[in-house]
Amino acid sequence: MGSPLSPIAVNLFMEWFENEAIATAPDNCKPRIWKRYVDDVLEVIKKGEAENLTTHLNQVDPTNSIKFTYEEESDNSIPFPNTLITKKDDGSLKICIYRKPTHTDQYLQFQSHHPLHHKLGVVRTLIDRKDSIVSEEIDRQKETSHIEQALNQCGYPQWSIKKVVEEKDLPKPKKSKPSDGQEKSKGLVVLPYVEGLSERVSRIFEKHGFATSLKPHSTIRKALVHRRTSETPPNSRSSV
Known part of the structure; x- marks a missing residue:
């Protein structure tokens, strides 16, 4: 509903x-x-x-x-956000990923001008969703194949998927509370993303205690939408 x-x-x-x-x-x-x-x-x-x-x-x-x-329900199945719940013959339930019939499997293209961790984030999101939602192993294998095929169509090389899977299998480091003598972050620096350059600049900032965030600069919006170069002076505006 x-x-x-x-x-x-x-x-x-x-x-x-x-x-x-x-x-x-x-x-x-x-x-x-x-x-x-x-x-x-x-x-x-x-x-x-x-x-x-x-x-x-x-x-x-x-x-x-x-x-x-x-x-x-139709054919003993009913969709719920991101899930398809199916009642089996023995009365138990199984859960799979649900995609609308209009879904096109279009994700961020690997060739797009975005930081690598943005692209790996797409892979990680799809794999995390599969691991947390799909209830049976045979359906997980089918979903894995679907993910790989969809990402392949978006230009993702096999190593990008393998990298994310291997990182998921690694034990997560325990979060430690900062000690009194440990230097806290000096702030966040948002950098426009320029492939090959922003990564190096980001590492320099991090050495000096600044957290960094890379923001794509070349976007379709900026290419298609142009702001007015001249604005009306404040004294000439109405209702100010």
């Missing part, structure tokens, strides 16, 4: 709404399970009661400004 509000407004509204909706739901359509992520709700109710529950939900908000829709 979903509603057209912004995430912040939805969270504030839903804190009150879901308690009220569940408490006042008729017995014939009262949810056995209610799981919500922002404005998407996964419910388990009696078969054939989805429309009745939706009618009830649309009557809870006194302002009548929010309308819910519903989607029932």
Whole structure:
């Protein structure tokens, strides 16, 4: 189920709404399970009661400004954000990655003018999602193949995927609290990204105790959108 509000407004509204909706739901359509992520709700109710529950939900908000829709399971499966939940023959559930039919597997191109860690971040995000969501090994293998094929189409070499996988297998270093004598970061320096140069400048700043962030400078927006070179003087503006 979903509603057209912004995430912040939805969270504030839903804190009150879901308690009220569940408490006042008729017995014939009262949810056995209610799981919500922002404005998407996964419910388990009696078969054939989805429309009745939706009618009830649309009557809870006194302002009548929010309308819910519903989607029932198809072939024992139902999508939830980023996931496809499938009921198996033995009654257990398995979870896979869900992509809309319009999804094109277009990610940041490896040849684009971005720092390498931005590109490796794309790989890491896809692999982390696979490892945290997919519940069965055979589906993980299928998802791994899908990720590799999609990234290959975006120009990612095999070593970039291998690098991320190897880094994930390494033990994570324990975070240590800074000691009294340890020098704290002197601040953050944001550098425009120029391939080959920004990395060297970044290392110099870090040697002197400054954290750095690399920001792509050449973007499609800058190439297509041109700001006015001259502005109206403050004294000539209206309503100032």
